Amino acid sequence: MTPPTPKAFPVSWDQFHRDARALAWRLAESGPFEAIVCITRGGLVPAAIVARELEIRMIESVCIASYHDYKSQGGLQVLKEIAPAVKALGDGRGKGVLVIDDLVDTGKTAKVVREMLPNAHFATVYAKPAGRPLVDTFITEVSQDTWIYFPWDLGYAFQPPIRDGAAG
Template sequence: MTDRLPHEKGFHVSWDQLHRDARALAWRLDGHGPENGGWRGVVAITRGGMAPAMIVARELDIRTVDTISVKSYEHQDQHEVRVLKSPDAELMGDGSGILVVDDLVDSGKTVGLVREMFPRAHFATVYAKPQGRPQVHTFVTEVSQDTWIFFPWDMALQYVQPYRGRD
């Protein structure tokens, strides 16, 4: 047993790393769409899925991009999942040919809710935790359930004093 807080077992992701991992996700998805290997559109689960979805859309030359806004966290605490904004209904249909992208599947609650809405969509995340992993079709990197991922949009560079002494 440890006395660590959730954020103390952290996995820090830089912009460069996120870009490489999102491109790796695109490579895994390339040619696997239902329309001659292609996808009709990309839907980002906001806010975390926006950057990876943009990279995937660029890499796979997908021009139709939309968002679904889902709120499930208040800082590092997970709450009831609710949809704040839905994607275009005509585009989505039942989700056939649509690639839904998020940064991370954690408990699986967010992706689970979106899967109920669009059961035929393909769900892809950059990172996956074991509890939520069954909710996604494709992911790049698995991390332990007790790891907190620090994404680049949540961090800022700042000076850190050395452990011993001063500069």
């Protein structure tokens, strides 16, 4: 039996902005937060939107490579650690720090960052079932077999109808 074709979930810039603002709205009740740590690269855009909406000025990044061919997740590689000054905030274990990413998929990246900041509040715009338990706040859950096409990964192109065999 052939494995199912992944479902395509293209997200426009407008939709992503609305979803990231919805995330900020939900997070406003969970703060206050002293800093944001965004997981690059996907967390950069939602972190900027959330930082604006919640008036957070301290923004840090943790750089982790996991998707190496845009389709499959490989081994994780921490390319840049969280700055010691940000790690030292609150209780020194992430209290008062908001971690932002675009998506939690398998949870492998989230697990690595959770180990770095175990008391941080972890938020993503989208969540898949395998990674969802590692996230405190998210906006939209999609099935594990869904591939989200983010606006920064897309150009305008024709999409065949689903009935004609398109992936979704």
